[in-house]
Amino acid sequence: MLIAEFSHKGEEIEIDDELWQHDYGQKIQIKGLDLPEVFEVHFAWKDIEEAKVVTGSTVDGASIVDIPNIALEQRRAITAYIYLSNAVEGETVNTILMTVNKRKAPEGFEIPEKIDLFHHTIEATAEYQRRAKESEKNASTQAADSEAWAHGREDHPDQAHDNAKYYADQAAKSAAEVPGKAEQAKKDIDKYVRQKESELKGETGNVFFAAFKVINGRLKMYSDPAVDKVCFRRVGSRLKYRLKI
Numbered sequence: 001m002l003i004a005e006f007s008h009k010g011e012e013i014e015i016d017d018e019l020w021q022h023d024y025g026q027k028i029q030i031k032g033l034d035l036p037e038v039f040e041v042h043f044a045w046k047d048i049e050e051a052k053v054v055t056g057s058t059v060d061g062a063s064i065v066d067i068p069n070i071a072l073e074q075r076r077a078i079t080a081y082i083y084l085s086n087a088v089e090g091e092t093v094n095t096i097l098m099t100v101n102k103r104k105a106p107e108g109f110e111i112p113e114k115i116d117l118f119h120h121t122i123e124a125t126a127e128y129q130r131r132a133k134e135s136e137k138n139a140s141t142q143a144a145d146s147e148a149w150a151h152g153r154e155d156h157p158d159q160a161h162d163n164a165k166y167y168a169d170q171a172a173k174s175a176a177e178v179p180g181k182a183e184q185a186k187k188d189i190d191k192y193v194r195q196k197e198s199e200l201k202g203e204t205g206n207v208f209f210a211a212f213k214v215i216n217g218r219l220k221m222y223s224d225p226a227v228d229k230v231c232f233r234r235v236g237s238r239l240k241y242r243l244k245i
Contacts, residue, residue: 001026001027001028001029001064002015002018002019002026002027002028002029002067002098003015003028003029003031004028004029004030004031004080004096005031005032006030006031006032006033006094007032008032009033009093009094010093010094011094011095012094012095012096012097013094013095013096013097014096014097014098015096015097015098016099017099017101018098019067019072019078019098019099019100019101020072020100020101020103021072021073021074021075021100021101021102021103021105022072022073022103022105022106022109023072023100024069024072024111025066025069026066026067026072027064027065027066027067028041028064028065028067028080028096029062029063029064030056030063030064030065030082030094030096031063033063033082033093033094035056035058035063035082035084036058036084037057037058037059037130038055038056038057038058039055039056039057039058039063039065039082039083039084040053040054040055040056040082040083040084040085041053041054041056041065041080041081041082041083042054042080042081042083042092043067043068043071043078043079043080043081044078044079044081045071045076045077045078045079046076046077051081052068052070052071054066054067054068065080067080067098069111071100072100074100075100075101075102076099076100077097077098077099077100078097078098078099078100079095079096079097079098080095080096080097080098081094081095082094082095082096
């Protein structure tokens with residue numbers, strides 16, 4: 001593996017006598033630039049019309065990119081442009097110069113794998129990795145917060161109480177109070193009815209509540225059976241009444 005160690009952004013360095021014709025599977029480790037998790041390196045050499053784009057990655061602080069196998073088939077000078085991009089801009093930040101040294105091809109030589117290095121969408125790949133890490137972190141934080149709220153945790157000193165036990169005790173206490181509350185509610189209703197009954201009595205002491213009775217398929221309402229009578233009948237979808245005295 002080649003090592004390209006930079007001291008600052010915008011620097012160009014040269015790596016001598018490291019690559020040979022008919023090599024394959026070679027990589028470059030890039031140091032000193034604090035590259036993102038996913039980045040691009042554009043490889044160019046004489047007679048190539050477009051630079052070969054290769055995706056590099058940074059794992060545990062080590063930034064590594066593959067050198068295209070096709071670049072090592074001939075003796076040539078290779079320039080690697082380290083390229084950073086996002087949705088709004090892209091720029092070449094540093095450059096690596098390399099030389100492929102000439103040598104005879106081994107007898108029966110074939111590159112074991114002719115792998116075409118895919119150019120993935122940089123921003124999409126980086127965003128996926130960022131979201132995966134963020135989701136993992138959020139899940140861990142939420143689990144800790146939930147546990148701290150429920151039972152308390154040493155690393156959450158502001159939530160030292162066992163809330164789950166507290167609310168369970170409160171629920172049990174409330175359930176125990178239900179029978180007593182129901183009995184008191186019944187007493188309150190009886191008291192209210194007695195008060196209203198007293199208010200509605202007339203001079204004779206009778207309560208003027210309407211009375212209903214079904215007679216021969218008719219619903220009849222009586223306010224005072226000895227004095228008046230209200231009869232109801234249905235006409236179509238309407239309910240009509242008449243008063244008999």
